[in-house]
Amino acid sequence: DQQVKQNSPSLSVQEGRISILNCxxxxxxxxxxxxxxxxxxxxxxxxxxxxxxxxKNEDGRFTVFLNKSAKHLSLHIVPSQxxxxxxxxxxxxxDDYKLSFGAGTTVTVRx
Amino acid sequence: GAGVSQTPSNKVxxxxxxxxxxxxxISGHTALYWYRQSLGQGPEFLIYFQGTGAADDSGLPNxxxxxxxxxxxxxxxxIQRTExxxxxxxxxxxxxGGLTGELFFGEGSRLTVL
Numbered sequence: 001d002q003q004v005k006q007n008s009p010s011l012s013v014q015e016g017r018i019s020i021l022n023c024x025x026x027x028x029x030x031x032x033x034x035x036x037x038x039x040x041x042x043x044x045x046x047x048x049x050x051x052x053x054x055x056k057n058e059d060g061r062f063t064v065f066l067n068k069s070a071k072h073l074s075l076h077i078v079p080s081q082x083x084x085x086x087x088x089x090x091x092x093x094x095d096d097y098k099l100s101f102g103a104g105t106t107v108t109v110r111x
Numbered sequence: 112g113a114g115v116s117q118t119p120s121n122k123v124x125x126x127x128x129x130x131x132x133x134x135x136x137i138s139g140h141t142a143l144y145w146y147r148q149s150l151g152q153g154p155e156f157l158i159y160f161q162g163t164g165a166a167d168d169s170g171l172p173n174x175x176x177x178x179x180x181x182x183x184x185x186x187x188x189x190i191q192r193t194e195x196x197x198x199x200x201x202x203x204x205x206x207x208g209g210l211t212g213e214l215f216f217g218e219g220s221r222l223t224v225l
Contacts (some may be wrong), residue, residue: 004153009151011138033214038211043202043217046213046215067196087223089153089154097142097159097161097166098156098167099154099214101146101154101155103151103152104153
């Protein structure tokens with residue numbers, strides 16, 4: 001049973017505009033959330049995270065928002081750049097070590 | 112190298128054969144994880160090592176899958192009697208200890224079972 005869901009398999013955005021990626025989860029015991037970025041033929045790399053006690057975390061062009069009551073988080077990338085074209089995975093932590101991943105959203109930034 | 116190293120990067124085998132996939136984690140990282148990523152899916156947890164012992168192997172799909180980490184560093188994922196459904200990218204990751212932050216992933220081993 002998929003506990004972390006990314007319902008949009010793909011997103012296309014123009015360079016310079018905002019990219020918004022969404023993620024929903026079902027397990028209320030998740031206490032830490034992460035976004036990973038993956039280029040073809042490479043392993044996922046950590047992008048940004050947020051603890052369940054916060055509702056926002058910002059790192060440069062990347063901001064993650066968490067709405068615990070809705071069990072929803074989102075990643076905002078602004079402004080989007082061509083190098084941001086990749087697959088983005090939402091992940092949630094349980095049991096202090098195990099990550100549950102969503103299926104990923106492929107972002108394409110158009111020049 | 113400084114990152115997580117996985118070998119082979121690609122493995123093609125026939126149904127029924129035995130396969131070993133190797134992971135060399137970042138030096139000093141005590142925690143090691145194996146994940147499996149099937150086409151169109153996110154990584155799925157297989158097993159977690161803290162030091163030499165498997166702290167959680169609940170993600171291994173069946174008893175054809177086994178993993179070891181005898182000296183607390185390099186790990187080997189072993190798959191017996193491979194089936195076509197085992198075809199996937201097997202990702203290894205390490206972290207300094209438990210999961211206080213992010214995992215550091217290798218590039219993965221792509222397994223194709225014909």
